[in-house]
Amino acid sequence: EVQLVESGGGLVQPGGSLRLSCAASGFILSDHYMDWVRQASGKGLEWVGRIRNKANSYTTTYAASVKDRFTISRDDSKNSLYLQMHSLKTEDTAVYYCVRVDLHSSSWYYWGQGTLVTVSS
Amino acid sequence: DIVMTQSPDSLAVSLGERATINCKSSQSILYSSNSKNYLAWYQQKPGQPPKLLIYWASTRESGVPDRFSGSGSGTDFTLTISSLQAEDVAVYYCHQYYNGPFTFGPGTKVDIK
Numbered sequence A: 001e002v003q004l005v006e007s008g009g010g011l012v013q014p015g016g017s018l019r020l021s022c023a024a025s026g027f028i029l030s031d032h033y034m035d036w037v038r039q040a041s042g043k044g045l046e047w048v049g050r051i052r053n054k055a056n057s058y059t060t061t062y063a064a065s066v067k068d069r070f071t072i073s074r075d076d077s078k079n080s081l082y083l084q085m086h087s088l089k090t091e092d093t094a095v096y097y098c099v100r101v102d103l104h105s106s107s108w109y110y111w112g113q114g115t116l117v118t119v120s121s
Numbered sequence B: 001d002i003v004m005t006q007s008p009d010s011l012a013v014s015l016g017e018r019a020t021i022n023c024k025s026s027q028s029i030l031y032s033s034n035s036k037n038y039l040a041w042y043q044q045k046p047g048q049p050p051k052l053l054i055y056w057a058s059t060r061e062s063g064v065p066d067r068f069s070g071s072g073s074g075t076d077f078t079l080t081i082s083s084l085q086a087e088d089v090a091v092y093y094c095h096q097y098y099n100g101p102f103t104f105g106p107g108t109k110v111d112i113k
Helices: none
Strands: A003-007 A010-012 A018-025 A034-039 A045-051 A060-062 A070-075 A080-085 A094-100 A115-119 B004-007 B010-013 B019-025 B039-044 B051-055 B068-073 B076-081 B090-096 B108-112
Touching (some): A003 A094, A018 A034, A018 A094, A018 A115, A034 A080, A045 A070, A045 A080, A080 A094, B004 B090, B010 B019, B019 B090, B039 B068, B076 B090
Parallel strands (some): B010 B108
Antiparallel strands (some): A003 A018, A018 A080, A034 A045, A034 A094, A045 A060, A070 A080, A094 A115, B004 B019, B019 B076, B039 B051, B068 B076, B090 B108
């Protein structure tokens, strides 16, 4: 059974840093592109960024709103995905989901349950 | 960036009646090499992550009831719930995964009339 479990969320002050983790199980992580998506309370969904698989050199792309502040990485040997967040702003407050990209359809079927990041003084 | 719009913002439908949600992309999301539209529909209930209903604009995900159907191509798409059930109360999002940055529509809230 495919599972994605995020952790690392919490309360952080503006300008601070936080690192989220996503533990993957039930599939071969190294085969897949992985994304982060966030959702502020009562708001819509916003794509944060993507890390491609080993075959595509683990390249990353980011939304303009987080570029140069957030970094996505992965450790396939530990079945883990990470989102390092720096220079956090109040508008980064959201539930953060990790998402697996399907190899065949590129669709996003598997989502974690999310971890809440609150940026506030 | 590809902008996704949805209409209506919300709708209330009687149990057993049809619900229709429209989605428009600011540019075509039809990939010419495979003739697939990179458009998905999600259902989200409070406190839960989104659930994939439809991908490639019209392919129903395994396990999704057949009252859910997707149609459209290019820039105009529709999600239809043919006979609304109580458990279908949720917010529905369209999503383009054709080109980064990947973007979502603002969502349509579906309620029971």
